[in-house]
Amino acid sequence: xVQLVESGGGLVQPGGSLRxxxxxxxxxxxxxxxxxxxxxxxxxxxxxxxxxxDGSKKNYVDSVKGRFTxxxxxxxxxxxxxxxxxxxxxxxxxxCAREAPTSGVPDFWGQGTLVTVSS
Amino acid sequence: DIQMTQSPSSLSASVGDRVTITCRASQGISNYLAWFQxxxxxxxxxxxxxxxxxxxxVPSRFSGSGSGTDFALxxxxxxxxxxxxxxxxxxxxxxxxxxxxxxxxxx
Numbered sequence: 001x002v003q004l005v006e007s008g009g010g011l012v013q014p015g016g017s018l019r020x021x022x023x024x025x026x027x028x029x030x031x032x033x034x035x036x037x038x039x040x041x042x043x044x045x046x047x048x049x050x051x052x053x054d055g056s057k058k059n060y061v062d063s064v065k066g067r068f069t070x071x072x073x074x075x076x077x078x079x080x081x082x083x084x085x086x087x088x089x090x091x092x093x094x095x096c097a098r099e100a101p102t103s104g105v106p107d108f109w110g111q112g113t114l115v116t117v118s119s
Numbered sequence: 120d121i122q123m124t125q126s127p128s129s130l131s132a133s134v135g136d137r138v139t140i141t142c143r144a145s146q147g148i149s150n151y152l153a154w155f156q157x158x159x160x161x162x163x164x165x166x167x168x169x170x171x172x173x174x175x176x177v178p179s180r181f182s183g184s185g186s187g188t189d190f191a192l193x194x195x196x197x198x199x200x201x202x203x204x205x206x207x208x209x210x211x212x213x214x215x216x217x218x219x220x221x222x223x224x225x226x
Contacts, residue, residue: 044217045157045206062214100168103172103210105153105168106155107165
């Protein structure tokens with residue numbers, strides 16, 4: 001059974017840092033690009049970043065460039081999102097998602113972890 | 120960035136109704152268009168990719184159409200479990216972008 005389990009969310013002050021993790025199981029992690037997608041409370045979906053199977057390519061939405069870093073540890077079947085210089089507008093549920101090899105479209109999502117940026 | 124505009128933002132429908140949601144891209148994206156379903160408090164679920172290809176396990180009452188800038192998601196006969204919010208996403212170019220969502224509510 002495919003599973004993606006996010007962790008690391010919580011309450012952080014503006015300007016602070018947080019590292020999200022996503023533990024993958026039930027599939028061959030090294031075969032897939034992986035993504036982070038977020039959703040602010042009561043709002044729509046926003047793609048944040050993705051990373052190639054071997055970590056050699058990464059893409060980011062402009063609003064997080066220079067502040068967030070996506071990475072992966074294939075030996076641990078884990079995806080990460082290091083978030084620095086957090087702002088109130090980063091408050092969201094953050095979803096980890098697997099991208100289908102043939103389409104590049106997220107075909108399986110984790111349940112999400114909530115990040116709240118507030119003083 | 121490519122802007123994705125969905126319409127309507129919400130609609131009311133009854134079980135058995137045929138429902139169509141549209142999505143327009145601000146520039147041509149060929150068929151690099153996906154549709155997702157999201158229920159309250161749950162993660163999104165992938166329905167369609169490449170504008171019209173059904174993800175494995177998705178009921179055949181869901182269908183997608185379009186290419187270039189104009190796309191549609193159709194539910195041929197709405198079922199109780201289909202009441203949800205639907206999002207389109209373009210994956211033609213970075214940054215990947217979603218439409219604002221269409222909430223399908225019970226009439």
